[in-house]
Amino acid sequence: AQSVSQHNHHVILSEAASLELGCNYSYGGTVNLFWYVQYPGQHLQLLLKYFSGDPLVKGIKGFEAEFIKSKFSFNLRKPSVQWSDTAEYFCAVSTNNAGNMLTFGGGTRLMVKP
């Protein structure tokens, strides 16, 4: 069975700082990779996804993520964060062997100080 690890549980940044959130997964086969964001009081929203092709994926709101197969990683990046990026970020994977079941990481709470 697959599993997902997010090593940073809480991150505090000042506005304009660069962001990188780590995500590692364990699964030997083909994976689909996702980053979801949950703003305070709101539901999970998809930031970006990777199915195949270019390992550098661009998402909404200036976020991007890079799939490094050899490292089993899918880290989320943003060059310059804003106060409005304060939220909880979840990495998730699905595999073609388990229907479309998503396995989530534990989440990273990001606080951006104005």
Added chain:
Amino acid sequence: EPEVTQTPSHQVTQMGQEVILRCVPISNHLYFYWYRQILGQKVEFLVSFYNNEISEKSEIFDDQFSVERPDGSNFTLKIRSTKLEDSAMYFCASSLTSSGRAAEQYFGPGTRLTVT
């Protein structure tokens, strides 16, 4: 933009009672899911549903749980006899397909279930 809706937003129930959590998936989606998140823990998959049948279920989804699509719009999760450890946020999701780029899951806002 179409969205998944869930009712109620918060449900408080006594241990041993039955609860039904309701979801209205996006109208043209065919695949439906329930997840839960116990406070401070990961979001966990419970069950997926397609063509009026369960496609996949996790170990959490035992005989106390059931899902149903009673009409063309609602998708429900029933917990037959609630336990304290069922207290969690329950998320419904839907997707157009189960594989490929259209397999993106859209999540509802969640129902917070509190069992006392």
